[in-house]
Amino acid sequence: MPQPVDSLKGFALTFRQLFHKPLTQQYPEYKKPMYPRFRGRHRLWRHENGLEKCIGCSLCAAACPADCIRVVAAENTPENRVSAGERYARIYEINMSRCIFCGYCELACPFDAITLGNEYEISEYNRDDQIYTKDMLLAEPIKRIPVADADLYDTPIPFYKSNS
Amino acid sequence: MTEPWWISLIKAFVIINLLLLTFAYTTWLERKLLGRMQQRYGPNRAGWFGLLQPIADLIKLIRKESFFPAAASNLPYIVAPIVSAFTALAAFSVIPFGPGWNVYHWHVNGEVLNVQIALILVFALGSIGVYGFIVGGWASESKYSLLGSMRTCAQLVSYEVSLALSVLGVVLMGQSLALTDIVSKQEATLWFVLPQAVGFLVFLFGGVAESARAPFDLPEADSELVAGYHTEYSGMRWGLFQMAEYINLIVLSGLCVTLFFGGWHVPWVERLDAYGPFWFLIKLLFFLSLFIWLRASVPRLRYDQLMRFGWKVLLPVATINALVTAFLVVLI
Numbered sequence: 001m002p003q004p005v006d007s008l009k010g011f012a013l014t015f016r017q018l019f020h021k022p023l024t025q026q027y028p029e030y031k032k033p034m035y036p037r038f039r040g041r042h043r044l045w046r047h048e049n050g051l052e053k054c055i056g057c058s059l060c061a062a063a064c065p066a067d068c069i070r071v072v073a074a075e076n077t078p079e080n081r082v083s084a085g086e087r088y089a090r091i092y093e094i095n096m097s098r099c100i101f102c103g104y105c106e107l108a109c110p111f112d113a114i115t116l117g118n119e120y121e122i123s124e125y126n127r128d129d130q131i132y133t134k135d136m137l138l139a140e141p142i143k144r145i146p147v148a149d150a151d152l153y154d155t156p157i158p159f160y161k162s163n164s
Numbered sequence: 165m166t167e168p169w170w171i172s173l174i175k176a177f178v179i180i181n182l183l184l185l186t187f188a189y190t191t192w193l194e195r196k197l198l199g200r201m202q203q204r205y206g207p208n209r210a211g212w213f214g215l216l217q218p219i220a221d222l223i224k225l226i227r228k229e230s231f232f233p234a235a236a237s238n239l240p241y242i243v244a245p246i247v248s249a250f251t252a253l254a255a256f257s258v259i260p261f262g263p264g265w266n267v268y269h270w271h272v273n274g275e276v277l278n279v280q281i282a283l284i285l286v287f288a289l290g291s292i293g294v295y296g297f298i299v300g301g302w303a304s305e306s307k308y309s310l311l312g313s314m315r316t317c318a319q320l321v322s323y324e325v326s327l328a329l330s331v332l333g334v335v336l337m338g339q340s341l342a343l344t345d346i347v348s349k350q351e352a353t354l355w356f357v358l359p360q361a362v363g364f365l366v367f368l369f370g371g372v373a374e375s376a377r378a379p380f381d382l383p384e385a386d387s388e389l390v391a392g393y394h395t396e397y398s399g400m401r402w403g404l405f406q407m408a409e410y411i412n413l414i415v416l417s418g419l420c421v422t423l424f425f426g427g428w429h430v431p432w433v434e435r436l437d438a439y440g441p442f443w444f445l446i447k448l449l450f451f452l453s454l455f456i457w458l459r460a461s462v463p464r465l466r467y468d469q470l471m472r473f474g475w476k477v478l479l480p481v482a483t484i485n486a487l488v489t490a491f492l493v494v495l496i
Binding site for chain 2: 007010011013014015017018020021022023024153
């Protein structure tokens with residue numbers, strides 16, 4: 001086909017696109033569901049009776065290639081029983097600005113005390129805020145989602161709508 | 165028709181503000197249309213349909229630090245964007261948007277400045293505007309800016325020739341350089357786009373290249389090069405360059421409307437002088453959308469293709485068009 005006709009076909013294509021619904025996903029309102037094995041923000045876990053699973057063995061800190069985990073252990077006493085084992089983590093900090101989310105800490109942990117969750121919205125205005133303490137890691141992750149009109153910013157993809 | 169100086173002053177004030185408003189919402193329209201043509205939304209967060217986006221952009225640009233390179237030469241660096249923006253705004257002053265009205269007992273012209281050499285004035289101002297780009301790139305004392313301004317300069321100078329030649333046919337047919345006379349002539353006969361179709365196409369391509377828009381956006385070439393002549397500019401100084409570019413585009417669309425599409429005039433519609441600006445605006449928006457559509461559809465030219473197209477295609481075609489028109493005008 002001669003070249004000018006092809007060019008005009010290109011113009012027709014872009015014009016047709018005007019009447020299609022955009023495929024944009026309206027991000028803060030609708031999020032793409034994460035793959036189950038996605039490695040995001042860490043989480044420390046407790047046993048069902050409320051005791052911490054972490055026994056302060058520092059194996060996670062030893063396994064960490066980025067050297068971002070700091071564990072200071074202390075002895076459990078009958079008055080102050082924190083974990084199920086002999087010792088517990090008095091200080092447990094993860095520097096999220098150094099973490100490379102490799103998941104080796106999760107593999108190294110003998111008690112499944114630390115896992116990597118699906119949270120990825122962990123940016124901060126301050127580097128100091130990137131250091132996560134034990135209390136933060138033990139609690140449910142805070143979901144920082146802007147209050148927005150989900151009807152106004154609709155997602156065209158039904159799967160995202162039902163899964164986010 | 166003459167009018168008191170204070171009417172011109174008021175009109176200039178109103179028109180310059182309307183022009184800036186048009187510029188702001190051209191950027192909105194461009195982002196919106198480009199977005200929809202690429203199956204995106206475009207701006208949709210600031211206000212309804214993102215209508216407050218241009219205002220947000222303006223506040224952001226004004227509040228941003230205007231970076232000043234230590235090596236830059238002071239005066240030219242500051243004056244260059246002002247020159248570009250000023251000439252772009254000034255060029256619009258001669259474009260007629262209405263036939264003129266009698267308000268109370270004064271006559272109000274349909275354009276800010278009614279001069280006999282309007283068309284030459286537009287091209288002259290456009291050529292001065294090129295200085296803003298060249299001087300801006302040179303005064304930044306940066307090799308990227310200098311190369312960018314050379315690229316811009318080469319492109320604008322080569323396409324100016326065919327742009328000026330392409331309107332020669334219209335001038336010959338309209339028998340005048342004043343844009344109001346040209347529009348009146350089209351009203352009396354027919355829109356010049358029909359007899360001057362070749363001239364119109366040359367003017368369209370030349371104009372797109374002259375306002376450095378895709379597919380001729382080599383001066384900026386945002387996806388492959390550093391920004392070009394305004395590499396070292398930021399904040400509102402950069403904003404002035406950007407404004408100059410968009411207002412050049414609006415002036416170009418205005419010229420297309422005025423020279424080839426009958427200005428404020430619409431055929432088969434009973435002439436109502438008060439609606440002149442309305443029809444002008446409709447046609448202007450049509451051309452602005454056309455240029456945006458062009459940007460969404462066509463890939464950027466290579467530099468040698470650009471030069472070859474300008475000198476070996478547009479220039480001969482424009483020259484032949486002018487010659488043939490001259491012969492026909494004399495014969496008929």
